[in-house]
Amino acid sequence: MFRHGRSKHAAPQPIDGQNAPVLLSDLSAGQAGIVLSLQGGRHFIHRIASLGFTPGARVTVIENRGSGPLVVSLLGAHLALGRREASFIQVQPE
Amino acid sequence: MSEPSPAFTIALAGQPNVGKSTVYNFLTGEAQYVSNWPGKTSETRAGTFEFEGDLIRLVDLPGTYSLSANSVEEQIAREYIIEQRPDVLLVILDAVTLERNLYLVAELLHLPVKLVLGINRMDLAAGQGMHIEPQVLEAALHVPVVPLVAQHGEGIREAVAAAVRLARSPQSWQPNRPVIRADHQQVLAAVEDLIRGHVPAHYPPGWIAMKLLEGDRVVTDTMKARLGAAWAPVHDLLVQHDDAFLAVAGGRYDWIARMVRAAVVRPRSGEVSQTDRIDHIATHPFWGVVILLAVMAALFGLTFALGVPLQGWLEQHVVQAAAAAVPALLRGAPDWLVSLAAHGIIGGVGTVLTLLPILVLFFAGMGVLEDSGYMARAAFVMDRWMHPFGLHGKSFLPLSFGVGCNVPAVMESRIIEEPSARRITILLTPFVPCFPRLSVVVLLAPIFFGAKALAYSLLLFSLPLIFIALYGKIFHELFQKGKHNAFIMELPLYQKPSARAILKSVGARVVDFLQGASTIILVVSVAMWALSYFPGGQIESSYLALWGRQLAPLSRLLGMDWQMAVALITSMLRSENTLSTLSVLYGAGAQHGLAAALAGQIAPAAGLAFLSMQVLFVPCVATLAAVRTESKSWGWMFAYVALRLATALAVGVLVYQVGRLLGWGA
Numbered sequence: 053m054f055r056h057g058r059s060k061h062a063a064p065q066p067i068d069g070q071n072a073p074v075l076l077s078d079l080s081a082g083q084a085g086i087v088l089s090l091q092g093g094r095h096f097i098h099r100i101a102s103l104g105f106t107p108g109a110r111v112t113v114i115e116n117r118g119s120g121p122l123v124v125s126l127l128g129a130h131l132a133l134g135r136r137e138a139s140f141i142q143v144q145p146e
Numbered sequence: 147m148s149e150p151s152p153a154f155t156i157a158l159a160g161q162p163n164v165g166k167s168t169v170y171n172f173l174t175g176e177a178q179y180v181s182n183w184p185g186k187t188s189e190t191r192a193g194t195f196e197f198e199g200d201l202i203r204l205v206d207l208p209g210t211y212s213l214s215a216n217s218v219e220e221q222i223a224r225e226y227i228i229e230q231r232p233d234v235l236l237v238i239l240d241a242v243t244l245e246r247n248l249y250l251v252a253e254l255l256h257l258p259v260k261l262v263l264g265i266n267r268m269d270l271a272a273g274q275g276m277h278i279e280p281q282v283l284e285a286a287l288h289v290p291v292v293p294l295v296a297q298h299g300e301g302i303r304e305a306v307a308a309a310v311r312l313a314r315s316p317q318s319w320q321p322n323r324p325v326i327r328a329d330h331q332q333v334l335a336a337v338e339d340l341i342r343g344h345v346p347a348h349y350p351p352g353w354i355a356m357k358l359l360e361g362d363r364v365v366t367d368t369m370k371a372r373l374g375a376a377w378a379p380v381h382d383l384l385v386q387h388d389d390a391f392l393a394v395a396g397g398r399y400d401w402i403a404r405m406v407r408a409a410v411v412r413p414r415s416g417e418v419s420q421t422d423r424i425d426h427i428a429t430h431p432f433w434g435v436v437i438l439l440a441v442m443a444a445l446f447g448l449t450f451a452l453g454v455p456l457q458g459w460l461e462q463h464v465v466q467a468a469a470a471a472v473p474a475l476l477r478g479a480p481d482w483l484v485s486l487a488a489h490g491i492i493g494g495v496g497t498v499l500t501l502l503p504i505l506v507l508f509f510a511g512m513g514v515l516e517d518s519g520y521m522a523r524a525a526f527v528m529d530r531w532m533h534p535f536g537l538h539g540k541s542f543l544p545l546s547f548g549v550g551c552n553v554p555a556v557m558e559s560r561i562i563e564e565p566s567a568r569r570i571t572i573l574l575t576p577f578v579p580c581f582p583r584l585s586v587v588v589l590l591a592p593i594f595f596g597a598k599a600l601a602y603s604l605l606l607f608s609l610p611l612i613f614i615a616l617y618g619k620i621f622h623e624l625f626q627k628g629k630h631n632a633f634i635m636e637l638p639l640y641q642k643p644s645a646r647a648i649l650k651s652v653g654a655r656v657v658d659f660l661q662g663a664s665t666i667i668l669v670v671s672v673a674m675w676a677l678s679y680f681p682g683g684q685i686e687s688s689y690l691a692l693w694g695r696q697l698a699p700l701s702r703l704l705g706m707d708w709q710m711a712v713a714l715i716t717s718m719l720r721s722e723n724t725l726s727t728l729s730v731l732y733g734a735g736a737q738h739g740l741a742a743a744l745a746g747q748i749a750p751a752a753g754l755a756f757l758s759m760q761v762l763f764v765p766c767v768a769t770l771a772a773v774r775t776e777s778k779s780w781g782w783m784f785a786y787v788a789l790r791l792a793t794a795l796a797v798g799v800l801v802y803q804v805g806r807l808l809g810w811g812a
Contacts, residue, residue, distance in 0.1 A: 094391075096632055097391065098212075098391060099632065102214065102249055103246060106395045109396075115429050117431050121526055128242065128412055129242065130421070132539070132634070
């Protein structure tokens with residue numbers, strides 16, 4: 053069963069030996085990551101944080117073709133996200 | 147007339163596309179249509195219904211993801227709740243995306259309003275392998291929770307009963323509220339102290355303080371104005387904590403995770419669902435476009451194949467029959483009155499009537515695509531092609547509706563959040579040639595170009611697309627100065643389209659068309675009739691012809707005679723009027739006679755110039771009315787008319803003059 057918890061620490065720091073933080077747009081299809089930080093201006097951050105893109109949230113990339121928008125899964129729902137929007141979200145790959 | 151005053155007011159809140167409108171329609175009996183596309187209700191509606199002997203007022207608030215003033219909808223919703231204080235807020239949540247939907251609840255719990263939660267689409271969630279226990283969630287939240295399948299009316303009465311119970315016993319309202327993180331609690335208290343006494347009436351100071359901490363623009367501006375010089379210390383405090391929003395939002399999601407932990411079990415992630423399998427192809431950059439083209443071609447083909455014969459049948463057996471019956475019915479009336487009734491009024495009503503079969507078929511097809519969830523994928527696939535023009539995938543929907551009829555298509559632009567992107571979409575959509583406009587090209591191209599008709603037609607169809615791209619680019623630079631519009635869109639689960647939902651969507655769009663277009667079509671039809679009848683009773687000697695002849699110098703530049711210029715002008719009433727006007731002015735009896743009348747009279751260069759102008763010319767008045775309504779500006783509408791006129795003339799002159807140089811003028 054899928055655990056409902058979110059990552060204990062709001063923004064886990066990369067530890068040596070772990071995967072280095074990347075942009076959400078760099079994850080390939082099937083990969084998941086924990087949101088570390090958001091860029092892109094206050095308005096944008098408000099919008100996506102209220103959708104659940106907050107530090108500690110787990111995001112899975114469903115489709116990423118290397119160009120064009122991505123499909124991601126967050127909190128059980130699929131969202132289309134422009135490539136530029138996805139590049140504003142820094143994640144810790146799992 | 148005064149109605150009995152309602153016992154309670156219940157307001158409906160929820161995120162976009164969760165089924166609020168379905169609940170509203172179920173209770174009030176109104177047929178607002180609902181689509182599987184986020185964000186249909188853009189303003190509040192209210193109605194009444196009876197429940198166990200009580201009259202209850204029901205207010206449908208616009209769908210909002212949160213209560214930050216990021217959009218007009220969010221501002222409308224929160225101002226209504228705070229200032230109007232409904233007795234109970236019935237919050238509709240989507241079971242499939244319950245956690246995200248609870249974010250709104252986390253915000254609402256800080257407002258002075260009692261909540262009942264209705265978890266909709268329990269059936270879809272179960273189909274996804276999700277297991278939700280409403281009573282466990284209710285126990286965690288201390289808020290009444292009712293499971294719903296709104297589409298089938300299940301649970302709606304129970305939700306209303308829970309709301310009425312809560313309204314009757316306010317003391318039972320003891321909800322579990324999310325608590326802000328400890329380090330921000332002190333800041334929150336400090337802000338609250340500083341603003342005390344300056345908070346607008348009705349507004350809870352704690353909520354204002356939290357919105358300030360979140361950086362809410364509207365609340366910040368209001369408080370800045372109210373506090374005056376006393377704003378400085380608040381400002382300093384907020385600047386020190388300008389990252390608070392993420393902490394607040396993160397805190398809410400932590401709270402949500404705790405609330406649902408025992409109540410919701412999701413299937414193992416990693417299981418590939420049916421939706422995922424379809425989407426793997428439907429969102430593919432190449433195959434997705436192939437599918438989209440095939441789907442659209444099938445839709446247009448079907449609409450054309452079924453709609454055009456129906457339209458012809460109505461024209462012949464209803465409109466022309468009615469017009470033919472007029473002289474007998476109005477025996478003894480003056481000639482002008484008979485002509486007014488037969489051509490002005492029946493002509494106008496007939497225009498509306500004969501457009502309906504095509505509209506109904508096309509909207510039904512679009513309804514299937516929307517309700518199944520496919521249109522969101524179409525928007526996804528088109529996204530990468532729209533960015534160069536400052537638009538994103540969502541603008542594809544209005545543009546594709548434009549092929550059916552520009553009037554509801556322009557109205558469809560409401561789904562775009564950013565005002566500047568919405569305006570660009572409003573201005574670009576009427577460039578899409580609608581079926582009637584296309585039909586003129588299809589019918590005239592063989593007359594003008596003979597065997598080469600198909601090649602020329604394809605060239606002519608691509609012309610509006612070139613201008614959509616060109617003006618899209620220009621509007622983007624002008625209105626958005628390179629600003630970027632975020633593309634964030636929910637991809638709903640695929641579902642079997644429901645006949646009821648499709649019927650409702652067709653009904654609502656036809657009503658949109660009738661309300662937006664019918665009056666203006668009738669008025670302009672009568673005006674056009676008057677211009678083509680007076681002073682002499684013959685179109686050849688009418689004001690229209692008189693003025694048309696004045697256009698002769700311009701016509702020479704375009705290689706066309708005055709009849710063709712007049713035909714273009716009458717297309718503003720209705721795009722395919724071009725054909726009937728040409729028939730009358732060239733003295734051809736019926737449309738079959740038009741080929742004979744025009745044969746050999748028009749050089750290929752002039753024909754091409756004429757049809758280029760036909761596809762680019764000022765759209766019909768009904769579309770212009772929609773542009774005015776949606777842009778809320780006469781100025782934009784007139785500027786738009788000027789732009790279209792200038793574009794059509796420039797292209798017409800260019801095509802004819804270049805064509806002549808190439809020797810097509812003879």
